[in-house]
Amino acid sequence: MPIGQLDAIDRRILALLQGDARLTNVELAEKVNLSPSPCLRRVRRLEASGIIRGYHAELDRRGVGLELTVFVGIKVERHHEEQANAFREAVVNLPEVVTAHLVSGESDFLLQVVVPSLAAYEAFLTGTLLRLPGVSDIRSHFAIQPVKEYGTLPLANNNKT
Amino acid sequence: MPIGQLDAIDRRILALLQGDARLTNVELAEKVNLSPSPCLRRVRRLEASGIIRGYHAELDRRGVGLELTVFVGIKVERHHEEQANAFREAVVNLPEVVTAHLVSGESDFLLQVVVPSLAAYEAFLTGTLLRLPGVSDIRSHFAIQPVKEYGTLPLANNNKT
């Protein structure tokens, strides 16, 4: 059951719920040409299998007073594994950090940071980021304009044959 | 009415729906110490005002066969505005591009690209990205490990006084 073999209907359900998580099961069932019962069962199965990880409201950042988004590339000295782990754990617990990835390339970590203002970012940078364990270099890329936000994942036919 | 002055209850509603968009209005009302009716009315107002932009299911990328996330920095020649606009429009319509921002710093645009495999990324890079109008330089940063995904926005007290 945990094996993820998705059929066409599953994929349509995922795509629809990605677009609107508040769709009624009745509406959803109509759109995928099922009756409500089997449709609901599929959704529950997708939830239980972990393919649907959760449902979230998308908020307008400006509307909630978060005017500034910054992408931050961070180099970390990783002579010991411990240091990298300490860094990871610290990052996870920072509410300003919306997203964080270990990446290849020039930087080691790439964070997405959201703050109310430039002043707040300055404070966050000097007061928090620069003090994280093992940080050797930080590059800030300020988001000037969102071109595409919260895009949904492409669910065409990525099925494992 | 469209003026966004959020009180403490509004902010708690937003935080809760950010965490779980499928909360029942009854549950939500309990958590914020309101009866269902005024709670629902607040939610509707937040939706109408645009502060709640939508509700989305969060999917497991691996689970839907999208094994690879790449952050792509792109430099675009912007001698004319037109070229930048053409680039923007093209990017918005690419399903593989989940997120795109115009940023300051070394690159002009920062994209988050999601694909099934390295081969698919190669094809996307050479077949699509490199052919976009005005592109002069591309740097790919492959996500090796997600440290923090889909973090919720920090909603402490960013109210405009």
Added chain:
DNA sequence: TTAAAAATTGACACAAAATACCAATAAATA
């Protein structure tokens, strides 16, 4: 091709939630 087994579906019934409307309360204004 046929027969048996398994999985999936659709319909029904019940419980729970969403929604609209009302009077009552609280807050804001003059």
Added chain:
DNA sequence: TATTTATTGGTATTTTGTGTCAATTTTTAA
């Protein structure tokens, strides 16, 4: 303080979610 305005809580109705079961479809193997 008096009046207006906004917000709240309760009730009734409609809609939705959810579990059960028989019917259908699909799969598997002979």
